[in-house]
Amino acid sequence: MATATAAGVAPATVTAPAAVAVRAGSAGCPAPPRVPGAARQRVACLDELTTAGTVASGHTDPADWAGLTPKDLPTPSGVPGVQIDGYFPDTSTTNTNHGWRHDAQFVIRLPDRWNGGLVVSGTPGNREQYANDRAIGDWVLSRGYAFAATDKGNTGTSFQQDGRLPGDAVAEWNSRLTQLTRAARAVVAQRYHRPPARTLATGMSNGGYLVRWQLENHPELYDGGVDWEGTLWRADGPHLFTFLPPALRHYPVYAAGGPAAGAARDAMHAAGYPAGSEFLWPYHHAYYWGLTQRVYREELDPGYTGADADYDWAARPEEVRAAVDRIALTGRIGKPLITVHGTLDVLLPIARDSDVYARMVREAGRGGLHRYYRVEGGTHTDSLVDAFPDRLRPLVPCHRSAFTALEGWIGRGERPPASRTVPLPAGAGAAALLAGCRL
Template sequence: MLPHPTPPLGHPGRRARTVRRTALTALSLAAACSLLVTPATAAPVGPEPLDAHCAGQARLHVPGAARQQADCLDELTTAGTVASGHTDPADYAGLTPKDLPTPSGVPGVQIDGYFPDTSTTNTNHGWHHDSQFVIRLPDHWNGGLVVAGTPGNREQYANDRAIADWVLARGYAYAATDKGNTGTAFYRDGRRPGDAIAEWNTRLTQLTRAARAVVTQRYQRPPARTLATGMSNGGYLVRWQLEHHPELYDGGVDWEGTLWRTDGPNLFTFLPSALRHYPAYAAGGPGAAEAEAALHRAGFPAGSEFLWPYHHQVYWDLTQRIYREELDPGYDGDTEAGTPYCASGTPACDADYAYPERPAAVHRAVDRIALTGRIGKPLITLQGTLDVLLPISQDSDVYARMVHQAGRGSLLRYYRIEDGTHTDSLADVFPGRVRPMVPCHRSAFTALERWLAGTGRPPADRTVARPAGADPATLLTSCPLD
């Protein structure tokens, strides 16, 4: 989740044509061309085939970008971009199972850059500039565009293994944003509570519009289909975009999106319970059974107990403190993001945070980023039943009801994935107890494709059972939804 430095784009010895563009260099190139080329001296040039390798690279311009660099690559997936310096493995570390296959054979153009912004948390490429993006344009295009925001507080390459590799291999153009702020101190961005999260939404909207324009430049026609997808905070963005900007998208796939509701549930209605009761549960003794029951009541499902130690160590405490600091910085006074692992009863301890009792201003801050369920385009939501960062009963179960209550149920399909959890790398740690979600996301994505094409409606909402006796290799590549 922390920002990580990335080497400069490109790699010594790697064959790549690079075009860097700023407003000044574009003007300089135009002036030079006016001096050197005249109708009398210009040689006739035929139109470049649209499927030629990196066709039109020099003319690509990302609207609104303060900086962009376009590179012609032999490989746009991580099969090539790791070696060429066009991704950062630290961005996606821990998000996918270690044996997830990597597709290859996708040449094309990659554009890296950033939009104007004042925050500097993203250190990728040594730029120290937020609102960084990546746009990938395969030579062999299927007519579609996939856009994504990142999970957690990660940088723009976070989806490269879980999402980008696969959609690029299917022929989609792909674009992703760092959401405008990164790292565990993301809450420092903005002037008032909620600003940093609100920026995530505007940055994905901004990138979608820009990427659609770039796709049109590259392929000489706009995308026939624009799809939004993402996991965790990226899934939240899918929901928000389809609620607020359905005109930009044809549909979306929401993978365990974070739920924000003004009246709850939200992170602040279940994470404090985990922090308050887990220590007694872990200690054993007379209070352990009562603490376990309290965790179950908070939404952490029975049968997920084996995942609690990891989440207490890695996620629950940090997540509660940094998001509470973003939306309710006054709770702990001058302290920044609380006191890690404070014991219940400690002054201003996040284990004792009571969201319903907080001032109206806090609820207004949450309301700025809250979801409504009023989606305007088809959405497929999926979440694992063993998710113990965002318990399914407090998240996607609720969001599905919200969509139906808003009268938009015909636009939604919802799949509860038995034994899936929030972080797919845990399938490597608990291979007999946790199934990876990534093949289920891909099944949902192809179901959305058929839905939009009119060639088949997705299966009805359901809990997708874990196949009896399936081995880890099968679970990594297969997830039938029906």
């Protein structure tokens, strides 16, 4: 496999788009835009671009976004337009959407009623290109934005097999979002006969990492971004390899009870897992910590052969640090960025992630371009709110508040509220917390 920018990759032949599906009651579809650089594209005119219609029409995959949003999140509707599915030249084959077995897949949605803007996003975790449809795509489309998303160039829990060198697969994520942003801006100009007035990047988890990286490395492509609990990578740590091994090591001792449980709990707190988050530890031990440590360790440190619970970042050889440094963040953002992160995140503990990134931005002299909202009661995955409605709050409304604050910041010069911890409103029920989030 090669990354999007690697030398020696012959461009694939571009196929003609599939026949355009005409909307019911429509006189026809606009001439289909061409996606620059795409090896394949399929165009459809749809009565509904949000998941209110794309689930039934087959233009999304609910498996991509399963488990990322609360079950009661409303679905907007009434957004007709054009959808383009396709892929860029690539040699890896983990993404099976459309039966293509081809990575570097993307989706671009162009609403008939356009507000002049474009939102681009990479997926959380190792999911495919529709993963943001419920949490982000539906809402921005309902506000009139064009929306584009990428699978980041490799997917699934074997993503680390993509590439030749440690770090290649993650480095490709960054180049694929850059590639899609450039292509989507050109597609918007074709469709609406003018370029986007504003281009915004946003995403959660690994998608939030991509927002940070893009604003540090390609600020010329964007007007701003919203980072939803982005993953932090830096050669000196902290990162996944400094706080996941302690969780794998100490949680089983804590869960077993007995005289050693108290010390194990204290060790978990010292590793960054906040006091009061203990009720979330069993789920994350069962489903997240071990898998996450393994797949990223195999990507960035494939030479390690010991138990993941025993992994010691400080003792690893210099070439491992160099692999992380290839994908590291610096804090040197070049456009306005708003970060939101839950205080009860126990996959990317806030004290070891966004607290550190906010400090990096300040130390890089870019603090005036950043706002950071620590959301009390938020955790990494919003679907857990359904299991613990009396202890957690969803982050999706806070992301939307951050997004509208960014619109005001870059569009009207209205500076967002100062960075702060957003308190959990006393006595607020699940419906009220899902309805809004005051930054």
